[in-house]
Amino acid sequence: MSVAEQMSRRDWMRILALSKRSDIEAACRRLTPFPDYRLVRGPEIGMVMVQGRTGGVGAPFNLGEATVTRCTLQVAQGAAGTAYVLGRDRHHAELAALLDALLLDPERQPRIMSTVVRPLAAILRTRAAEQARKTAATKVEFFTMARGD
């Protein structure tokens, strides 16, 4: 489990943002009651401009706008947690921000890692593999005759 042990804040923020809210809520039922917290900003809905680079290396261009919900909160006697989640689900953003704050606390981190983040990561992996399998089944090979010029 060495890869998961080295999980950075960026990694768990990504997992919490990409997971379904229902999956996060299900995983959280195994946790003790959450501490009190205060909302610092949001949860609020806004737009971000998604930028891309042609081939991953070209000059950045604007791909289009995406709806994002963000939330920052402060846990009593604890850290401030932040979440940016695609879509308009305020509860998802708030829950992800709360878990982020708790994960920044070294005493709470191991338990939340094992009961919430790692199971969610496994669900995401399964879902990605399933999607890849379905996509692969529709693969079409194009054969092009090389032109001799």
Next chain:
Amino acid sequence: MIPAASQHLLPGFQNPTLDAQAVFRVLLNGMSYPGRIFRVPPVIDTPPPGLGPAAAAVCLTLLDSDTPLWTDLDNASPVRPWLRFHCGCPLAEDAGRAHFALATEAVRLPALEAFRPGTDEAPETAATLILQVEALSAGGPCRLSGPGLQDDRRLEAVGLPPGFWDQRRLLGKAFPLGLEFIFVCGARLAALPRSTRVDV
């Protein structure tokens, strides 16, 4: 260890759109009636230590990622991360590059010539200075006149740096270049646009 920077973040506006509009309306009134003292609506419950409710509300209303801010705050001040988080404004070390200036203690303001007064082609690019003063009252030796003032008005701001009004008068000769001032004290503010003449 919990990262120090992420601790003790205080909230800003409860309702960013409506609160910013309410404060902006007060600022518009302030600029329209130079020297008149207005009460800023109580939109910020817990400003960071060192910032009054009016100063905090004005900062959240006017500053964003396009407005470099010069401030008198030292690096350890909790106001810095608060402004960076809620406004996203870059903090300019060089006063000459700042669009806005915030002096939490007006007496620490550098000479006014350090700030940009705009250019003849674009006088609107001048800096706006938010000065937190010790007391603000109608009265005192400063007599205001000019556009927006039917009769002379008096405004007393306590805690300005020495020579402030002399520098302000010199600046008046550069009109239409100049600086806008917003004096804040507790929950109140008064504005002094560049068009107002001040006789001491």
